[in-house]
Amino acid sequence: MRPKVMQLCLSDGWGGLEMYPARIIPELARQGWEAHGLALAGSRVAASLAEAGIAPLTVASRGQALWRVGRILAYLKAHDIGVVHCHKSSDLRLGALLATLRPGLRLFFTDHMGVTRPKRDPYHRWAYGRVTRVFSISETTRARNLRAFPLPAARIRRLYLGLDPAPYLEAPGDAERATLRAELGVPQGAVAIGLPGRLTPGKGQRVWIEALAGLAEMRPDLAWHGVLIGGLTAGEGSNEAFVAELRRRVAALGLGERVTFAGFRGDLPRCLQALDIVCVPSRNEAFGLTAIEAMAAGRPVVGSNSGALPETVDAATGRLADPEDPEAWAVALAELVADEALRERLGAAGRARVRADFTLARHVEALVGEYAGQAEAGA
Known part of the structure; x- marks a missing residue:
């Protein structure tokens, strides 16, 4: 029995x-x-x-x-x-x-x-x-x-x-990936910078948006697009007033054409494959499952240097930045957006780490x- x-x-x-x-x-x-x-x-x-x-x-x-x-x-x-x-x-x-x-x-x-x-x-x-x-x-x-x-x-x-790494391993074909990126609002040729998770204070969306504004000012030569993946309503677990605040801030910073509010997605493993960089700017993650999911998908992670994230994300798999410092985030993002080979090395190391430990x-x-x-x- x-x-x-x-x-x-x-x-x-x-x-x-x-x-x-x-x-x-x-x-x-x-x-x-x-x-x-x-x-x-x-x-x-x-x-x-x-x-x-x-x-x-x-x-x-x-x-x-x-x-x-x-x-x-x-x-x-x-x-x-x-x-x-x-x-x-x-x-x-x-x-x-x-x-x-x-x-x-x-x-x-x-x-x-x-x-x-x-x-x-x-x-x-x-x-x-x-x-x-x-x-x-x-x-x-x-x-x-x-x-x-x-x-x-x-x-x-x-x-x-x-996690079960299997759903994160199979890379979509070029046509499927192009379709996914179009659904997420990512223009052709842009580096997709994603932030999956509930849209609530504490998850770091504010500092992320400020960091994107800093990135645009710091490196106007770089082509990138930000994607927020997460429910937009209370029924989907998000704070609707906070979502409205984020939309206003995006507009005020002139990022309306460079940031997509993608809403809830039930196909996160596929979406991660469509991104190029995954951000986890939460101030106090108890573990950071999103970081592990991104690493399983072979994506480099930029995470907060607080909470438990430094236990999973390091210089071999991504970058860490102060969750209260948009400039530090902009610097980390600029490095990854500008260097495709670095993104690939970090992503491969992250995938190996998941297979070994998570x-x-x-x-x-x-x-x-x-x-x-x-x-x-x-x-």
């Missing part, structure tokens, strides 16, 4: 945290684990789990999950599930209660966001005390977790996220080892 794990994510949002459970389910299956899910009814998390091939147990709210804990315990018993993996700190209340009421249950928590405040009060001591292992998605977040959580260092493990198979291999208790056994 295959070992079983329940992925617990009671979130009604949609971002990297919420996408994670469904992303790992196929690889869990390939590595011999049967996945189950617990999600909010009608949420995108529940829909994504269904699309990944499992029928999740659902509850109407987090509160209902607590007062119907008996139903969840019965489900765990009926399906002989011995592992629960939580992905939001607010879900730990339920996870810890399940671990208390079902002795022997192994409880895991991935801190996807990076904790910012100490959690050493009596409630958190109780909740985290039931956790078998906390996973930090970077060394940066692990350092914060060590300071914040009431746990010994041995129970907090750095476990980098991973594959989904490697991530899940470490994960299931923890699920099975191999770390405690010395495996």
